[in-house]
Amino acid sequence: MLQALAKSPRFDSSSSRLRDLVNLIDAGSIRPDAADFRRLIADCTDLRLLHEARCIHSLVHRHGLAGDRLIGNYLVKMFVRCGDIDRAREVFDRVSARDVILWTEMIAAYGERGYFQESLELWKIMRLEGAMPDLIAFVTALKSCCCPASLGDGALIHWMILESGLGSNVIVETALVNMYARCGRIEQATAMFFGISHRDIVAWNAIIAVNAERGHFGQAMHLFHSLLLEGERSPNKSTYVAVLSACRDLHDLKLLHSCSIHSGLELHVEVATALVHAYAQLGHLSISRSIFDRLLCQDRDIVLWNAMIEAYAQEGDRESIALFRQMQLLGCHPDRATFLSLLSACSAMVDLEEGKRLHSRIGSCLEDFQIQNSLLAMYARCGRLELAQLLFDGMPERSVFSWNSMVAAYAQHGHLDQVFQSLKRMQNEGVKPDSVTFVSVLSACSGAGLLVEGRSHFEFVKRHIREWPSTEHYGCMIDLLGRLGRLEEAERLVLEVPDKAADAVLWRTLLAASRTYGDLERGRRAAERVVDLDPDDSAAYVVLYNTVAT
Structure with a gap:
């Protein structure tokens, strides 16, 4: 009866x-049977209506059909598609005689939402209960093995795949390539790939993508060239998206x-987006825009x-705004990523008025942690420290990034007391300062000429911060020593910089201080090192020439 009503012009899907049908059943106007409920659940699954899904579940219980195995299967799928994974698991646990399809549905639901541990735990329960996995179940379980711990x-x-006789199936082999790569075994993934006798384009895309994701850009490009040379498969849109993400050379691009x-x-659109990203990354914004x-x-x-807005935003270009x-005029609604890029652009341009306008338009995204941090950083960068502090104080959760934004803002505007107070509060609240925190603290010490405090914090970085002092940390200390005329000590510090942190900027800082205090010999040595590290620095050549002429 319900099926006939659903097919009538009055009741389509x-x-x-569907809401009308649910209301009629709830009111007792229609008494559906098991087949009617399966049809209703299937329609609700397609429409992804969570409220109606919960009502239908209640109606199933009321009509005494909760024990029907087929209806149980349908309910699990419905709740998975509607996004209520907890209710899906509740129904799943009550279904008797679960088949491999239902097990796979539930395992996939956890994996697709990033609950990889729960997905693998359910896989183990399935095996303990004696359900025999098929090809789809194996591939689904492998997708949840996505880190070295798994x-x-x-x-x-x-091993189970090999025992089942599915080891030579290209779909399974491709899933194994992805699994080993995500677990950090790129060599094993590559060996698996080249062991596939009939590699389809999906397998090629997988090995190119995992190399790109792992930063093996040259290998990703080499694999793409191999695909072209083999000539048996043509690259598709997924191939180009993967290999473009690995492109770091204009000629290759x-x-x-x-x-x-x-x-x-x-x-x-997917390939065009990848091209826009790739050209922008190499500094060719005009080609991205074309x-x-x-x-x-x-x-x-x-x-x-x-992608296009982000490309302009990273350059601090007003074209992003x-x-x-233009996007809004054409009816395309901004999302979280749009606002993150635009707030970054406002920070770079120090455009407070545009930043405020964006703040008023963000709406529900205001609850997002990264959006809150970006707003805080924008107000701080634009000099509105009271607004930044207001946002900061109202944040339900403050990360090290949030603290760093406030410390940097106070350092930038010379509020030394607030710099040190924020650092102390940060530590008291159990947030561990990182290397970025101390760049701001040391910068504040340098600007104020606080030698004792600067030395103390620099030594703390050397002893306690996981990242050894970076070029920025050394630069702040060398600048501090140079400002105070302690040039010999500053030069000793430059010479102790590890090779990985060596930079012409440090020698330029010493060079500037040497010129300020008239130390020509030290200035000559600094200029020589600048030229060695940056042969294109014309200013250093001028200093060297003047030193020799003197």
Whole structure:
């Protein structure tokens, strides 16, 4: 009866019609049977209506069908699709005679939401209960083995796959390539890939992507070239997205761009977005913009808009704001990533008024932790320390990034007392200062000429911070010593800098101090080191020439 009503013009499967059906059943106007409920649950699953899903679950109990195995399967899938994983698990645990499809559905639900440990725990329970995994179950479980800690689980699943006779299936082999790569075994992943007898494009995409994600950019490019040379498979949009993320050379990028044009994929929105990112990363914003402009307005999604806005924002370019306004006029709604990029642009441009306008438009994203930190950093950068402090005090959770923003703001504006008070409060609240915190603290000490405090904090960094003092830490101390005329001590400090932190900036700092105090010989030595480290520094050559002439 319910099926007939649902097929009638009055009751189709739209959300409003489904709600009407649920209300009719609830009122007792319709008495559905098990088949009717399965149809209703399937429609609710497609529409992803969580409130109605919970009502249907209650109605199933009221009609005495909670023990029906098929309805139980349908309910689990419905709650998974509607995003209520706890209710899905509650129903799952009550289903009798669970088949491998239902086990896989629940295991996948945990994995897709990032609950990898829960996913693998459920996999182990499935095996203990004697359910025999199939190809899809194996692939689903492997997706949850995504960090070095889960390598043992992944290796065990690999052994089970071999025992089941599915080891030569290309889908399973590709999943194993991904698993070993995510668990940090890139060499084993590569060996697995080259052991696949019939590599399809999905397998190629997997090995290129994992190399790109792990920072093996040269290997990712080499694999792409190998794919082209093999000639049996044509790159698809996923191939280009993966390899473009690994491109760090303009010549290679232009080659990839040319290949995407030849493949007819250049203006596919995902490939275009990857091209925009790649050109912007190499400093070629004009090419990024030309690709962006070639896509029709209706073909641009929020990810592409965000890529172009982010590219301008990273350069502190006001065009990021103009694009944001254009995006809104065309009916594309900003998301969290949009606001993060724009707030970064406002900070870089020190544009308080635009920052305030953005703050008023953020809406529900204001609850986001990163948005709160970006707003705080923007107000601090724009000199509105009282607004930054107000935001900071109202944050339910303050990370080291939040504290660093406040410490940096007070240091930048010379509020020494607040710098040291914030550092103390930070430590009292159990937040451990990091290397970035102490760059701000040392910068404040340098600006105020506080030698004792500067030395104390610098020694703390050397003893307690995991990252050995960086170029920035040394730079602050050398600047402090130089300002106070302690040039011999400053030079000794430059000479003790580890090779990994060596930088022409440190010698330039010493050079400037030497000129201020008229120490020509020390200035000559500093200028020589600047030239060694940065042969293009013309100012250092001038100093050397003047020193010799003198």
